[in-house]
Amino acid sequence: MKFGTMVRVSDVNKAEAQFQNLINEGLEACQLVYKPEVYTKEDAEIIINAIKKTGIDVCSMFAGFRDNFIFWDGYHDYNIAGINNPQFGKSRVEYIRAAVEFASWIGIKQVVIHAGYVDNNPFSPDFTRMVSLVKHICAYAKRFGVDMLLETGQETNIALKRLIELTGADNLFINFDTANPIIYGYGNPVDAIYTYGEYIRNMHAKDAVPPKNIYGRGVETPIGEGYVDFERVIKDLKKVGYDGYIIIEREIEGDQQKIDVMNAIAKLKNLWDNL
Numbered sequence: 001m002k003f004g005t006m007v008r009v010s011d012v013n014k015a016e017a018q019f020q021n022l023i024n025e026g027l028e029a030c031q032l033v034y035k036p037e038v039y040t041k042e043d044a045e046i047i048i049n050a051i052k053k054t055g056i057d058v059c060s061m062f063a064g065f066r067d068n069f070i071f072w073d074g075y076h077d078y079n080i081a082g083i084n085n086p087q088f089g090k091s092r093v094e095y096i097r098a099a100v101e102f103a104s105w106i107g108i109k110q111v112v113i114h115a116g117y118v119d120n121n122p123f124s125p126d127f128t129r130m131v132s133l134v135k136h137i138c139a140y141a142k143r144f145g146v147d148m149l150l151e152t153g154q155e156t157n158i159a160l161k162r163l164i165e166l167t168g169a170d171n172l173f174i175n176f177d178t179a180n181p182i183i184y185g186y187g188n189p190v191d192a193i194y195t196y197g198e199y200i201r202n203m204h205a206k207d208a209v210p211p212k213n214i215y216g217r218g219v220e221t222p223i224g225e226g227y228v229d230f231e232r233v234i235k236d237l238k239k240v241g242y243d244g245y246i247i248i249e250r251e252i253e254g255d256q257q258k259i260d261v262m263n264a265i266a267k268l269k270n271l272w273d274n275l
Contacts, residue, residue: 001272002057003265004029005248006204012036012043016050025262029057031202031247032108035064039102047106059245060110060149060175060202063099065092074184075215081154082116083137084129093133097140104144110202111146112175113137118155118163127159131166138169147171149202153180157195164199174199177249178228179206183218190229193236200242204249205230205268220251223264234271246272 004022007030009015022030036043051058069088070081079085083092096113103111115134119127134148141148148171152160164172174196178189193200207226211218223230248264250257 001243002029002059002245003027003248003269004031004057004059004245005250005261005265006031006033006062008033009047012046012050015047016053019050019054019056022056023054025258027265029059029245029247031060031062031112031204031245032058033062033064034102035066037066039098041105044102044105051106058106058108059247060112061099061103061106061108062112062151063096063103064114066095067091072217073215074211074213074217077154078117081114082130083113083133084116084126089133093137096137100137100141100144100146100148104146109146110149110173110175111141112149112151112202114151114154115163116154118159120156120159122159122162122166127163130163134163134172135167135169138167138172142169142171147173147201149173149175151175151180151204152177152189152192152196153184153186156186157181157192161195161199173201175202175204176200177204177206178230178233179204179208179218179220179226179249182210182227183208183220185211185218188229190232190236193233193240197240200237200240200244202244203237203242203246205246205264206249206251222250222260223248224267230268231271231275234268234275238275 181189207223207228208218208220248261250260
């Protein structure tokens with residue numbers, strides 16, 4: 001089991017220093033977040049060299065969107081957050097395709113996306129459109145030997161599994177975020193592990209408390225201070241045979257982020273080794 005965190009690169013020329021900081025802290029791996037205006041082979045070469053020089057294991061790449069037409073809330077984003085949005089979906093799918101090719105240049109075999117809210121009704125137009133778009137993205141990614149991982153949280157567990165199985169792609173899996181089901185008001189991440197099982201191929205370890213405001217989301221916390229039962233999470237990940245990475249996600253900045261990440265790794269390593 002390798003532990004790491006997310007590395008958000010805004011300037012590829014600083015990637016080596018960012019990777020080296022993780023190595024200096026004793027971390028082995030990271031999930032790369034890089035969202036330039038245009039993906040280029042020149043930037044890929046810079047990141048490749050940074051990986052070689054530092055020895056960091058970049059296990060996956062998170063492909064976000066370039067546009068800012070997302071609230072990241074629990075209300076308006078049902079209409080505008082995803083790839084199946086009629087106004088913004090086309091440009092988002094194109095950007096994801098470019099990210100997939102970029103990841104393949106570096107040698108990264110997993111690309112993670114937030115597809116958007118997945119309707120619990122499999123007969124709704126939103127759900128059927130999502131199936132078609134995810135199928136298209138997976139077919140494109142397969143040309144480059146890349147697996148697509150859907151980030152959890154903005155749907156019920158069974159809706160996401162239904163999307164995966166109805167898409168029918170053999171390179172479509174799950175990036176399991178422990179806090180997102182709580183943040184978006186869908187409940188217990190332990191239940192999600194039972195449902196997703198072998199589809200879990202990477203994960204974000206994160207903690208949170210549930211939402212109270214119907215227009216908002218729950219609030220992220222340091223690991224151990226929220227509602228995620230990490231002891232049960234670790235036990236159940238072992239039950240389903242998970243042997244991938246544990247990537248700590250802490251969505252704050254500055255010194256406190258570093259402190260929280262290192263505390264989280266210490267806690268989760270102890271749980272993994274002793275349960």
